Amino acid sequence: xxxxxxxxxxxxxxxxxxSGSGRGVRExxxxxxxxxxxxxxxxxxxxxxxxxxxxxxxxxxxxxxxIVAAGGDGTVADLVNRHPGVPLAVLPLGTxxxxxxxxxxxxxxxDLAEVIxxxxxxxxxxxxxxxxxxxxMVSCGPDADVVAEVHRRxxxxxxRLSYVVPVLRALLWGRLRLxxxxxxxxxxxxxxxxxxxxxxxxxxxxxxxCPGAEPDDGLLDVRIYHGIGRLGMLWHVLRLKLGLPIGVxxxxxxxxxxxxxxxxxGGFPAxxxxxxxxxxPLPLRVxxxxxxxxxxxxx
Numbered sequence: 001x002x003x004x005x006x007x008x009x010x011x012x013x014x015x016x017x018x019s020g021s022g023r024g025v026r027e028x029x030x031x032x033x034x035x036x037x038x039x040x041x042x043x044x045x046x047x048x049x050x051x052x053x054x055x056x057x058x059x060x061x062x063x064x065x066x067i068v069a070a071g072g073d074g075t076v077a078d079l080v081n082r083h084p085g086v087p088l089a090v091l092p093l094g095t096x097x098x099x100x101x102x103x104x105x106x107x108x109x110x111d112l113a114e115v116i117x118x119x120x121x122x123x124x125x126x127x128x129x130x131x132x133x134x135x136x137m138v139s140c141g142p143d144a145d146v147v148a149e150v151h152r153r154x155x156x157x158x159x160r161l162s163y164v165v166p167v168l169r170a171l172l173w174g175r176l177r178l179x180x181x182x183x184x185x186x187x188x189x190x191x192x193x194x195x196x197x198x199x200x201x202x203x204x205x206x207x208x209x210c211p212g213a214e215p216d217d218g219l220l221d222v223r224i225y226h227g228i229g230r231l232g233m234l235w236h237v238l239r240l241k242l243g244l245p246i247g248v249x250x251x252x253x254x255x256x257x258x259x260x261x262x263x264x265x266g267g268f269p270a271x272x273x274x275x276x277x278x279x280x281p282l283p284l285r286v287x288x289x290x291x292x293x294x295x296x297x298x299x
Contacts, residue, residue: 008063009063009065011064011065012055012068013067014067015046015070015093024093029109030110031068031113066086066087066089067079067086067087067088068090068091069089069091072094072097073276074276074277088295090103090295091105091112092107098203102200103295121297122297123292125293126289126293129284130285133289136276137203137274140261140271141193143170143196144271144278144279145170147276149169151278171230177265178228178264179195179282181222184259185255192252193225193226194227195261197222199221199288200213208240218290220288221255223251223252
């Protein structure tokens with residue numbers, strides 16, 4: 001997991017204008033001030049196109065230490081897709097911030113400036129899903145419907161309250177579909193009504209769907225829920241949150257390097273989500289790429 005250090009005098013900050021407010025904005029400016037006190041030259045962007053243009057002109061001229069993702073998990077994933085191979089640092093200003101939580105990053109500009117100054121990097125796995133790089137998870141089922149609805153209605157900053165009504169609607173009145181799963185190391189065909197392919201132990205709302213997941217083991221953790229009723233799925237989620245026992249016949253869990261999912265009840269179209277963003281219609285294929293994410297971390 002741990003790797004070598006990085007150098008460079010420039011730090012580029014990508015701020016998601018729809019993420020963070022109040023304290024989050026203050027921490028962003030504290031980060032800029034703290035970096036400048038340490039002798040770094042800082043460029044702050046909220047426009048993706050301008051950041052990309054600056055990075056193109058910087059190539060071979062300016063030595064960039066890292067890009068800071070000042071936003072949620074979607075901001076981190078977006079930067080990885082646009083600038084693969086460039087070291088990243090994370091200032092968590094989003095709703096869940098799953099990657100930052102796993103790495104132990106706080107919403108503190110001063111703390112992140114210390115991490116960047118230290119220059120220590122680690123290598124984590126990422127994956128490619130239908131041609132796009134994914135950092136945390138891919139899923140299909142009720143949660144993908146929730147993500148699609150939240151983003152369809154989004155007009156500004158998203159909070160956990162933004163998910164309450166879509167979650168209740170999906171669990172109580174949503175349409176469950178049947179998915180078929182094939183995997184590289186699993187000769188048996190699997191099926192279920194909810195499929196999660198994860199690289200980290202915890203999911204949104206701190207749900208431990210894949211508690212054994214490790215982001216640097218070169219494998220994806222797959223969890224398939226086999227229930228077919230909405231109330232059964234609601235009870236399943238409640239037990240998972242409360243840490244109550246879940247029967248072995250209820251779920252299938254395994255690890256693999258590549259997995260494919262398609263919807264089998266063809267009368268009902270289905271979409272998937274990745275890293276909390278809408279992913280589009282099924283089918284999907286996910287392939288792990290070990291050590292492909294370069295992230296600054298504490299020494």
